[in-house]
Amino acid sequence: MSTISIESVTKRFPNGFEALKGISTEIAAGSFTVILGPSGAGKSTLLRLLNGLEIPSGGSIRIAGEALDKGNLRKLRSSVAMVFQQFNLVDRLSVVTNVLTGRLAHRSWVGSVFYLFRTEDMDIAQQALARVGLTDKAWSRADKLSGGQQQRVGIARALAQRPKVILADEPVASLDPVSSEEIMGLLREIRDRDGITVVVNLHQVDLAKRFADRIIGMNSGRVVFDGPPAELSPQALRTIYQREGMEHDNHLDLALAYA
Numbered sequence: 094m095s096t097i098s099i100e101s102v103t104k105r106f107p108n109g110f111e112a113l114k115g116i117s118t119e120i121a122a123g124s125f126t127v128i129l130g131p132s133g134a135g136k137s138t139l140l141r142l143l144n145g146l147e148i149p150s151g152g153s154i155r156i157a158g159e160a161l162d163k164g165n166l167r168k169l170r171s172s173v174a175m176v177f178q179q180f181n182l183v184d185r186l187s188v189v190t191n192v193l194t195g196r197l198a199h200r201s202w203v204g205s206v207f208y209l210f211r212t213e214d215m216d217i218a219q220q221a222l223a224r225v226g227l228t229d230k231a232w233s234r235a236d237k238l239s240g241g242q243q244q245r246v247g248i249a250r251a252l253a254q255r256p257k258v259i260l261a262d263e264p265v266a267s268l269d270p271v272s273s274e275e276i277m278g279l280l281r282e283i284r285d286r287d288g289i290t291v292v293v294n295l296h297q298v299d300l301a302k303r304f305a306d307r308i309i310g311m312n313s314g315r316v317v318f319d320g321p322p323a324e325l326s327p328q329a330l331r332t333i334y335q336r337e338g339m340e341h342d343n344h345l346d347l348a349l350a351y352a
């Protein structure tokens with residue numbers, strides 16, 4: 094069974110630029126997929142479409158069997174959680190309040206507007222904080238935490254949403270290597286233990302190879318590689334990172350160096 098079904102999806106922005114040129118793929122329930130690709134390949138656009146933050150120009154997306162369209166956006170959004178590169182926390186709020194915002198998708202708009210949470214929500218938030226090892230930081234201001242800890246809060250917020258899918262858009266791009274490792278390990282552990290489908294956009298080929306069970310390579314709005322990490326050969330990396338008209342490409346050199 095697949096959690097996410099993407100069929101002939103295109104995305105053209107109002108300025109006429111076509112960021113996705115026909116993506117078709119299935120993402121299996123409980124899988125850990127990493128999307129690799131050079132800057133501008135369309136990775137973030139694809140994730141934003143899966144989360145309903147952008148609407149496709151063509152094609153269709155189904156999440157857990159239900160078509161993602163304007164009619165059921167709110168319902169489907171509650172089952173898809175997002176983890177961001179810059180964490181997207183409210184700095185002046187406590188860690189636990191930030192985690193509680195993950196419950197908003199399950200509350201009425203009145204509850205959402207007034208930040209009305211139930212005791213049950215607080216229990217769920219505290220459990221999520223325990224999962225990411227931050228129980229002792231619950232009442233600290235979010236901006237007093239290190240980058241790695243802030244990303245843990247971002248993951249706890251995603252967990253508190255009780256999602257079927259976690260989408261992470263370059264979740265380690267702002268972190269040092271040790272924290273990056275920990276965050277990827279945490280996402281992997283969540284997939285292993287909770288069976289949540291995880292899709293991560295990354296620039297680090299080495300992390301992709303170690304943590305993913307499937308790698309999708311994108312270039313210029315198209316899928317140009319799709320396979321397990323073992324098949325990510327130097328040739329496959331060339332296909333993913335090659336840029337038109339560039340004889341010597343630093344981006345490609347870097348990708349190959351870390352492969």
Ligand SMILES: Nc1ncnc2c1ncn2[C@@H]1O[C@H](COP(=O)(O)OP(=O)(O)OP(=O)(O)O)[C@@H](O)[C@H]1O
Pocket residue numbers: 106107108110111112130131132133134135136137138139
């Ligand atoms: N709102 C927009 N209007 C016009 N073009 C856009 C818009 N959003 C993104 N793009 C363009 O679409 C292309 C794909 O962008 P996207 O952010 O999805 O790439 P990416 O693979 O995630 O890159 P990066 O790794 O740098 O984050 C880029 O050329 C970008 O400039």
